[in-house]
Amino acid sequence: MFPAELAADARILWRLARGQARHGDQATRLQAFYAPQAERYDAFRERLLHGRAELVERLQIDEGMRVVELGCGTGSSLERLGPRARRCASIQLVDLCPALLAVARQRATGNANVEVIEADATRWQPADAVDRVFLSYSLSMIPDWRGVLDNAVAMLKPGGRLGVVDFHLPAAGSALCNGFWRRWFAHDGVHLSVAHLPTLREMLADAYLEERTAPLPYLPGLQAPYYLYIGQRNVESHGVSVTR
Numbered sequence: 362m363f364p365a366e367l368a369a370d371a372r373i374l375w376r377l378a379r380g381q382a383r384h385g386d387q388a389t390r391l392q393a394f395y396a397p398q399a400e401r402y403d404a405f406r407e408r409l410l411h412g413r414a415e416l417v418e419r420l421q422i423d424e425g426m427r428v429v430e431l432g433c434g435t436g437s438s439l440e441r442l443g444p445r446a447r448r449c450a451s452i453q454l455v456d457l458c459p460a461l462l463a464v465a466r467q468r469a470t471g472n473a474n475v476e477v478i479e480a481d482a483t484r485w486q487p488a489d490a491v492d493r494v495f496l497s498y499s500l501s502m503i504p505d506w507r508g509v510l511d512n513a514v515a516m517l518k519p520g521g522r523l524g525v526v527d528f529h530l531p532a533a534g535s536a537l538c539n540g541f542w543r544r545w546f547a548h549d550g551v552h553l554s555v556a557h558l559p560t561l562r563e564m565l566a567d568a569y570l571e572e573r574t575a576p577l578p579y580l581p582g583l584q585a586p587y588y589l590y591i592g593q594r595n596v597e598s599h600g601v602s603v604t605r
């Protein structure tokens with residue numbers, strides 16, 4: 362890695378070490394946390410947030426679909442969607458953090474079907490029901506996580522799919538490990554829970570589930586637990602493809 366990249370990583374690591382502010386509303390806290398990282402956000406998160414490309418693949422986003430991402434950050438999912446992005450009827454990228462949305466807006470320039478929206482994902486609703494909604498490492502950063510899941514399911518067409526990739530506390534994890542990860546991530550405003558995955562599975566019919574672990578940048582030997590989940594709204598049969 363080049364010295365300039367190392368220096369940029371050091372600035373991100375310093376911000377992560379300082380943690381997220383405890384005061385102010387959610388939008389203020391997010392802006393204070395992410396504004397100093399926005400420029401280097403994508404390069405660092407590429408090594409931290411695993412499974413994002415796979416989530417987009419597994420969502421089977423087809424031509425003409427209406428797609429929403431809640432907690433889109435810099436809109437990097439547009440890169441992962443690739444040429445499919447232009448074939449969607451609409452892609453609405455929603456986030457509460459102006460610094461990250463500024464990067465998303467640059468990225469979306471020239472894509473007439475992409476809309477970048479500054480809003481709270483627990484309340485914002487599209488004008489029409491959509492085919493796909495996804496949350497990529499945002500569920501654990503939204504304090505009212507049940508609220509955002511209710512809101513996400515409410516915007517889906519019957520048969521539409523919700524995809525989530527995120528860190529979590531595995532039900533089978535030891536109290537020691539889960540306690541470590543809970544405190545580790547909470548410092549940066551990321552609130553891991555054992556309840557996220559079971560709640561998703563209660564709300565939707567499983568289409569895909571996998572629980573995994575992944576390495577963290579600059580922390581050799583540590584493996585953080587995360588999952589990939591896709592569920593379908595209003596479908597009777599469960600368990601199309603479930604792996605653990």
Ligand SMILES: C[S@@+](CC[C@H](N)C(=O)[O-])C[C@H]1O[C@@H](n2cnc3c(N)ncnc32)[C@H](O)[C@@H]1O
Nearest residue numbers: 432433434456457458481482497498499502503
């Ligand atoms: C870890 S980042 C993930 C961003 C992006 N999805 C990615 O994969 O790079 C979590 C995102 O959730 C956003 N977020 C947190 N609370 C939110 C809320 N209530 N409404 C909308 N976005 C929110 C943050 O601003 C941030 O962009």
